[in-house]
Amino acid sequence: MLAASLWAGQILVPTNLSGIREENVRLTSLSPMHRVARLGSWRTGVAFLGVTLAWCSWSATELFAQQWRARVSTRVQYIEARALVRDSALESTVGGTGTQRTKGDTIVTCTSGETYCFFYRSGEVANSSPAVVDVDLNVFGFGIEGLRGYVSTRFRNDFSDATFGNDEFWPRGDEHFDLLAGYVELNRRSFRARVGRDYQVSGLGYYGYDGGSFLYRYRPWNVEVEAYGGWGLARGVPISITSDEFGSLGVFQPPERDYLFGFRGSVRPTANSSIEAIYQREIPTDRDGITSERVAIEAAWYPRRELSLLAHTDFDLATGLWGKAGLNVGYWANDKIYLQGRLFRYRPVFSLQTIWVAFSPVPYTGWNLSVGVEPRSDVSLRLWGERRSYSDTEAEIGFFATTDRDWRVGGSVGWRPNAFNRVWDVSGNYWLNWGFGSAVSSGDLRIGVSPRDRLSVGLRLSASQQLGEFRVGEGRIWAIGGDARWRTPAGTIWASVDRYRHDRRIDGDIEDDPSQPDWTQWRLAFGLSYYLGSEPGRVP
């Protein structure tokens, strides 16, 4: 650091030992060779040492003034699973004709002219033990107002057994380290500057980049404007699209990272309204075309205490198509009843680095009605219903058409009886959904107790049934489990254990359909999260 400063000529160096500056030399006025010659003299060496010691003393003082804050969150899980195994049978042993036939209770697929027919069955039980440790570190108090360093990292490992093969089951189990974010920030009242790896969540979803950003605040008008840019990270994951993790893309994997840049602006014209717009563009480093170009707008307005209006939309400039949009109207009928209506639209957005963008995914539109009620101070109830409708795909075929409608209803209830001093609590959820690709009916119930402040123990039950992915069969999955959580001002420790049982009967005719993935399993989880370091200004 000091050497770098010297090289840059940022400080003046005395050139004798008398302590009297007979000759102050700005090193920038010298050639590099002259600098070396100057610094090579014994006098300069001693001076260098003195300045170094002085700098170290100053740094030590500053270090004592430094503060840091770390959050460590560890999760370890044990999961069992049975993979689907593709099996075959001699075509001559399979009765019937056509592509879909049955062999016993199993549907097999036969291709004309092939010797074997194929089907799926559950494989052996295997297990996985993924462990994830998230560490966030904030360092501040450098003696410069608003200066801090921030690093967010994720360590992971998958202790899978030999059946899966190590590192295979849990997503990215063989990638033991991620840098989620890491930047230096200077945050003042009117601006914020960042340099490093950053991630943001906005109306355009999750995006990250290695670069920098500058945010300016004009507080009298409650205006914020931000410009950001750098080398982009892959969508939804903090790694580069060029990394080995994306090797399965094959010829579709870009050879180089994209440039990502954008602008964001927001304003709060009144105390109860706000609006934000963001523009973002990704371009390949060879600048031959673009990868994506999108814009999004979000707005919120609270005209009265009991009324809220929220709206958002995004537009894909690259394809000229609208993405998602929504209008949300919320109303507190009184202190106990909240009503909400929502209109929405969704169309997935793919980058121009994939062929999916040319496959014409269609949007759906829909509405949602929700109500939240607190009939008593210790009871909360939520109900909602929703309907979606897909646009014309122009691909419906008479002999195989599925629905373009989607219905769903759900609800939840929470009860923390005042009569028991709010020590006990009961919560339950239910979700019923009937859509084009699958249907599901799922519910869960938890009974908890807090024998001590900040300590809770719960027993939980769940059941679900689903049909999905255009596969024959149905089944019910039952689960019973327990959890415990102890929260302290310093951190949290928790654990859970669940036992799942999969009933693979089909319409009562087939006792156990072997072609269905079997979810019968044990599942355990343990977590430990805590803070380290100083915490200025926060109440424990």
Place this chain on the structure above:
Amino acid sequence: MSFFRTTLGALLVAGMLAADAGYGVAQTGETAAPESHDSEWWRTHGKDAQANAQLCDVCHAREYCTRCHVNEYDVPEIQGLSSDPDAAAYVASREWPAPPTHTPFFLEGHQAAAASATASCSVCHVVEQQCQSCHLGSETLERPRDSNAPELYHPMNFLQIHSAAAWNQEAECTSCHNPEVFCRSCHTTLGYASRDGSTVTGFHNENQNFVLGHGQAARQGLEACASCHAQQDCLQCHSARFGRRVNPHGPGFDAEKLRSKNRGLCLFCHFSVPGEP
């Protein structure tokens, strides 16, 4: 005179005891709030506080504000208030209701509010600590004691039902998850996605014509398809260069626009860019 002294002394001692117990100090919340502190006060007090911060100091200590204002160091008016450790203990001992904007369904639909007013969020929330619990999959340590919000974004049995949720787009999975590295690796290991790109495996066995008629399902749920199928799988049929050469372009496809934005995209399936000499 003796009675006067005794009475005065008793009042003095009582006053000291009351002060020590916190009676009469607004920080305890036991006294009635002034008229200005109406139901909208939580939202509008900023301007009054900025204009006349010393008035706040009559009743409130700095620690009272920092219960919500995690950005206290960014607010000179709070920094200017007196400090009282007892206030810190007081605010820590009570449950504080969320503002009316945090409706029963706020967790599922806070996008527009959060994106358009991030400065407002950061008044009470430390983004890197509290938002990560969902947006980065970490666990939050700042969860209110009586909160009914889930510990993580997905409920406890979500893995069992996530296929239906993904097919029917219960949530926008790709906003947070990358299908290539998050979905396909697990699906491949568990045998749901083919390792060799084969598309005639009989997985979708509900209808024997699924392969021939999957277009509607694919256009309605392309993200779900991509959680198992690689792009190469689809090009076995949907390429103009080889295979069955089935045209995948459908409603909304604007060849001219895509070509102007990224002509290299066309060359994945075409020998030359359509429309170019």
